[in-house]
Amino acid sequence: MLCLVEVLQAQPALDAALLVETQRGEYFHLTIGGRLINPVPSSRVAVGDLPAGRHILHLRVLGRGRRAQNITAEVILASGYESVYVLAPTVPGRTFPLVLRKVEEVPLSRPVPPATGTESCRYVMEGPDVDRVLRFMKEEGFDDRRLEIAKGEIKLTGGIMTDDLFLLMKAITFEERRVQLAKFAYDYVCDRNKFSRVFDALEFNSSKREMQDFLYKEIR
Structure with a gap:
């Protein structure tokens, strides 16, 4: 048992995150420490x-x-932060070659008072984060990518308010994918008593x- 405790204590805390995107939409593969992160090339x-x-990035x-x-x-990742990097042209006005530049560090841990008086939602996506995600989503031309961006950011942060979820849903064109986002985000919503707000983002009965059937099953 002591050996097990020593091994667990020796393991590094997984308390940092990384975001890499291209300024002009080029697609790339990212490898960290010999591990290929995205087998399918992406611009973000x-x-x-x-x-x-x-960490060494390839x-x-x-x-x-x-x-x-x-x-x-x-790159050096700070504890408790998402480090944001961008691949941009070395010379302004040209397309190649590209260089990796650090843009910002976004706090991962954002304590908020639980809306329901429980400990079910410790962290939440804040206003500037929502604006940043909306910008990323609007830069994408395909709804599938917009959906994946929204899901990834919600999961990474760990919590979202219903009004902000409504904004992310409205940034998606097709209603089927809006429903998919709402279902995915339900487990991360910090004010579930207001979750019915997402119905305002839907047009079809x-x-x-x-969504009503989904909620009925969740609250049973």
Whole structure:
């Protein structure tokens, strides 16, 4: 038992996160410490549950009509923060080559008083975070990507208020995917007593009935 405790204590705390995106929409693969993060190339990759400290990133940026660019960079992740990096042209006005630049650090832990008096929701997405996610979503042309961005950010933060969920749903064009987001986010909503607000983001009665059936099953 003592050996097990020593092993657990020796393991690094997974209390940092990383977000990498391209300024001009280029697609890339990201590898951290020899582990390929996104087998499918993307213009934006978020990674949670990382140990704080030094990490070596390998990025393979797919070129548009040219050879791919390989970038190796060292980053330092701060405990309790999501470190945001952007792949931008080395020379303004040109498309290649790209360089990895740090943009900001966003706090991961945001204590909020529980709306219901319980401890079910310790952290919540704040206003600036919601605005940032909305900007990312609107820059994407496909609803599938917008849905994945919203789901990923909600999961990474750990909590969201109903009014903010409504805004993310409205940033999605197709109602089917709005419903998918609402169902996914239910477990992360901090003020479930106001969850019926999401119905205002739905236009079709069939969608509202689907959400009603979902809620009935959840509260039984």
